[in-house]
Amino acid sequence: MSENTAPTPVDKRAQLRKAALEYHEFPKPGKITIAATKQMINQHDLALAYSPGVAAPCEEIVKDPNNAFRYTARGNLVGVVTNGTAVLGLGDIGALAGKPVMEGKAVLFKKFSGIDVFDIEIDEKDPDKLVEIIAALEPTFGGINLEDIKAPDCFYVERKLRERMKIPVFHDDQHGTAITVGAAIINGLKVAGKDIKSVKLVASGAGAAALACLGLLIKLGMPRENIWVTDIAGVVYEGRTELMDEDKAFFAQNTPLRKLAEVIVDADVFLGLSAGGVLKQDMVRTMAANPLIFALANPNPEIAPEDVKAVRDDAIIATGRTDYPNQVNNVLCFPYIFRGALDCGATTITTEMEIAAVHAIAELAQAEQSEVVAAAYVGEQLAFGREYLIPKPFDPRLMMKIAPAVAKAAADSGVALRPIEDMDAYSDHLQTFVYASGTTMKPIFTAARAAAKKRIAYAEGEEERVLRAAQIVADENVARPTLIGRPAIIAQRIEKFGLRLKEGQDYDVVNVEDDHRYRDFWQTYHRMTERKGITAPVAKIEMRRRLTLIASMLLHKGEVDGMICGTWGFTAHHLNYIDQVIGMRAGCNTYACMNGLLLPDRQVFLVDTHVNYDPTAAQLAEITVMAAEEMMRFGIKPKAALLSHSNFGSSNHPSAVKMRETLEILKIQAPWLEVDGEMHGDVALDAKSRASIMPHSTLSGDANLLVMPNIDAANISYNLLKTAAGGGIAIGPVLLGAAEPVHILTASATVRRIVNMTALTVADANAAR
Ligand SMILES: NC(=O)C1=CN([C@@H]2O[C@H](COP(=O)(O)OP(=O)(O)OC[C@H]3O[C@@H](n4cnc5c(N)ncnc54)[C@H](OP(=O)(O)O)[C@@H]3O)[C@@H](O)[C@H]2O)C=CC1
Numbered sequence: 001m002s003e004n005t006a007p008t009p010v011d012k013r014a015q016l017r018k019a020a021l022e023y024h025e026f027p028k029p030g031k032i033t034i035a036a037t038k039q040m041i042n043q044h045d046l047a048l049a050y051s052p053g054v055a056a057p058c059e060e061i062v063k064d065p066n067n068a069f070r071y072t073a074r075g076n077l078v079g080v081v082t083n084g085t086a087v088l089g090l091g092d093i094g095a096l097a098g099k100p101v102m103e104g105k106a107v108l109f110k111k112f113s114g115i116d117v118f119d120i121e122i123d124e125k126d127p128d129k130l131v132e133i134i135a136a137l138e139p140t141f142g143g144i145n146l147e148d149i150k151a152p153d154c155f156y157v158e159r160k161l162r163e164r165m166k167i168p169v170f171h172d173d174q175h176g177t178a179i180t181v182g183a184a185i186i187n188g189l190k191v192a193g194k195d196i197k198s199v200k201l202v203a204s205g206a207g208a209a210a211l212a213c214l215g216l217l218i219k220l221g222m223p224r225e226n227i228w229v230t231d232i233a234g235v236v237y238e239g240r241t242e243l244m245d246e247d248k249a250f251f252a253q254n255t256p257l258r259k260l261a262e263v264i265v266d267a268d269v270f271l272g273l274s275a276g277g278v279l280k281q282d283m284v285r286t287m288a289a290n291p292l293i294f295a296l297a298n299p300n301p302e303i304a305p306e307d308v309k310a311v312r313d314d315a316i317i318a319t320g321r322t323d324y325p326n327q328v329n330n331v332l333c334f335p336y337i338f339r340g341a342l343d344c345g346a347t348t349i350t351t352e353m354e355i356a357a358v359h360a361i362a363e364l365a366q367a368e369q370s371e372v373v374a375a376a377y378v379g380e381q382l383a384f385g386r387e388y389l390i391p392k393p394f395d396p397r398l399m400m401k402i403a404p405a406v407a408k409a410a411a412d413s414g415v416a417l418r419p420i421e422d423m424d425a426y427s428d429h430l431q432t433f434v435y436a437s438g439t440t441m442k443p444i445f446t447a448a449r450a451a452a453k454k455r456i457a458y459a460e461g462e463e464e465r466v467l468r469a470a471q472i473v474a475d476e477n478v479a480r481p482t483l484i485g486r487p488a489i490i491a492q493r494i495e496k497f498g499l500r501l502k503e504g505q506d507y508d509v510v511n512v513e514d515d516h517r518y519r520d521f522w523q524t525y526h527r528m529t530e531r532k533g534i535t536a537p538v539a540k541i542e543m544r545r546r547l548t549l550i551a552s553m554l555l556h557k558g559e560v561d562g563m564i565c566g567t568w569g570f571t572a573h574h575l576n577y578i579d580q581v582i583g584m585r586a587g588c589n590t591y592a593c594m595n596g597l598l599l600p601d602r603q604v605f606l607v608d609t610h611v612n613y614d615p616t617a618a619q620l621a622e623i624t625v626m627a628a629e630e631m632m633r634f635g636i637k638p639k640a641a642l643l644s645h646s647n648f649g650s651s652n653h654p655s656a657v658k659m660r661e662t663l664e665i666l667k668i669q670a671p672w673l674e675v676d677g678e679m680h681g682d683v684a685l686d687a688k689s690r691a692s693i694m695p696h697s698t699l700s701g702d703a704n705l706l707v708m709p710n711i712d713a714a715n716i717s718y719n720l721l722k723t724a725a726g727g728g729i730a731i732g733p734v735l736l737g738a739a740e741p742v743h744i745l746t747a748s749a750t751v752r753r754i755v756n757m758t759a760l761t762v763a764d765a766n767a768a769r
């Protein structure tokens with residue numbers, strides 16, 4: 001690539017190839033590792049995990065094989081098995097060369113549905129021997145995902161294994177692809193305004209993926225006689241003998257046509273599951289109006305989307321690739337169909353389970369987008385349509401939608417050994433995987449839903465994250481949103497983001513440009529602040545332009561039950577208006593902000609992250625008590641550590657002395673609270689190291705409330721921890737000390753955080769009832 005020219009497609013391919021090789025090599029070769037789920041740090045652990053302790057679970061499994069699900073990882077373990085004979089579109093590159101793909105599938109299973117995988121590459125091409133080897137692996141796995149085994153061997157191998165094994169066996173390239181393609185075709189035809197019963201479909205490829213897709217499309221209503229199949233030897237026609245087998249013969253047409261170019265004329269759908277570059281622009285020109293062109297070969301599609309667009313501007317295009325819109329890839333299916341199947345103890349995967357998955361995926365693309373998807377695909381238009389036929393792989397709702405649908409269909413078709421009895425509880429459980437904050441927030445959501453629906457005002461009602469959160473809040477029946485902003489802009493943005501909120505029905509608006517309460521609001525504000533330097537003209541102007549002020553006044557006047565602000569701006573700026581209108585709770589002398597963090601192995605709350613720059617010992621004691629009380633509302637027993645650079649008197653610096661004084665005040669004011677200090681951060685989080693340094697500590701176990709000496713320490717620690725933990729798993733800031741249910745978010749708040757804080761605000765309002 002020369003210095004001043006844009007990279008060509010060849011340059012880009014070379015760069016991607018180099019980056020992919022580096023990704024696989026560094027920092028460690030490959031993409032997976034084994035992680036222990038139990039600690040192994042001393043002789044005792046060794047005796048439990050290995051000899052002699054391990055004999056106990058072995059004996060229990062001898063007594064009842066089902067105990068394997070109790071004492072081993074089998075129930076969540078899938079074998080991704082290949083012999084490397086049809087790896088992607090690369091062909092028969094052998095089992096060893098297929099290993100990066102299988103490791104890749106393992107990573108996808110883990111990332112998207114929490115399922116553990118062993119990748120198994122078997123150097124065996126004889127289908128019967130392959131069946132023997134895989135069947136013998138049954139004790140290891142809860143399910144088998146066959147991958148990249150060539151047709152027609154894959155059909156035979158899967159059928160034989162299903163006959164022999166009592167765990168789900170699923171050839172991903174057949175059924176995972178078919179399910180995803182089925183959903184995309186249902187949606188593509190909807191966009192094109194065509195009926196599945198009357199379209200003409202031409203397939204390129206008659207292998208594992210293509211034939212399974214066609215089989216499922218027939219089950220979804222497409223007539224077999226409307227389907228034309230082509231492969232390396234051309235059209236599959238009645239009487240053909242070259243490269244034929246009984247699975248292909250099922251689709252043979254009685255026709256004199258022999259080439260793809262001939263049968264593609266007037267086709268409504270092209271389904272490519274063959275090899276790169278097979279479909280030519282001249283062929284695309286001859287297709288029917290609004291053609292669906294699904295060029296799904298990997299890594300190179302049958303035709304590049306830009307080549308289609310050059311000759312047909314009415315085409316609806318999908319590929320198997322990440323770098324174009326409409327990625328039709330079996331990753332949308334296999335993690336979730338296995339999640340549902342494993343969770344209900346399915347002995348196999350039935351057609352009913354497959355069809356349930358098709359409809360779940362199709363419906364998801366038609367629903368509005370989730371915040372996670374919007375964040376992961378910034379700048380892309382994500383409302384259902386030509387460029388958005390199918391959900392994105394990073395859509396967290398895939399699991400929430402597909403796994404329960406599959407588990408239910410498994411039970412309905414009689415193959416679930418452990419049918420899921422409480423679907424709501426199951427969905428809650430999945431939610432905690434998808435949103436790590438789920439468990440911590442559960443008591444708050446329960447408290448939020450405990451009384452009649454509360455009205456919550458959102459100061460920044462035009463903001464995208466607020467609108468997306470408002471949709472979830474309305475859907476999940478958490479509250480009734482009052483959006484502050486311009487009604488037309490709000491309605492327009494709701495439509496742009498593909499949301500479903502309807503003014504009056506799901507939410508109310510306070511029109512910042514014209515509201516009948518304006519006069520009353522500014523006059524009230526003036527009366528509250530006329531001796532604090534606010535004149536009547538200033539009160540009028542402020543009440544027009546300060547969204548947090550409007551929200552505060554709504555709350556003060558009882559027009560809403562709580563409010564949320566702060567998705568832009570600074571805490572101090574918002575707090576100023578809240579303090580003027582709402583004020584402090586009786587008995588409180590200070591405000592403070594608490595943030596919660598859900599780290600991989602613990603939950604911690606930190607104070608004061610946003611309000612007091614250098615709190616006194618008395619203020620810190622008050623903040624600690626307010627924070628501890630708030631934590632108890634989350635159902636968490638607070639264990640407070642007063643943090644310092646000093647460890648139990650090791651320094652007499654004023655900040656260390658301040659923390660010691662805080663402890664003395666707390667001992668008197670809050671004898672019920674487990675608290676100790678001053679101490680280092682590691683000593684707070686690690687009870688064992690604390691016991692060795694301070695055997696008489698008044699704090700037992702790991703601390704979960706970290707009280708920092710000043711705002712720098714609190715804010716920096718919070719942001720460092722949040723980032724190191726992967727971000728996004730934060731609760732708060734929770735405003736402590738206000739007289740009414742009010743919370744000030746930060747500019748980095750995600751949609752899920754806004755939803756969580758809404759629930760907390762509602763719970764506050766219910767508690768204040
Ligand atoms: N997007 C997705 O999610 C998925 C994409 N795929 C892709 O689909 C393709 C096929 O995979 P799979 O079914 O597992 O593999 P198979 O080997 O089972 O099937 C390949 C099929 O493509 C045909 N074919 C190969 N080259 C050509 C060509 N030049 N012209 C016409 N037909 C050709 C073969 O014909 P013949 O029968 O005559 O040998 C065979 O029917 C691969 O590119 C794979 O990456 C697969 C699964 C999922």
Ligand SMILES: CC(=O)C(=O)O
Nearest residue numbers: 088089173298329330
């Ligand atoms: C996606 C996939 O499984 C394949 O291309 O083979």
Ligand SMILES: [Mg+2]
Nearest residue numbers: 088147148173
């Ligand atoms: Mg595959």
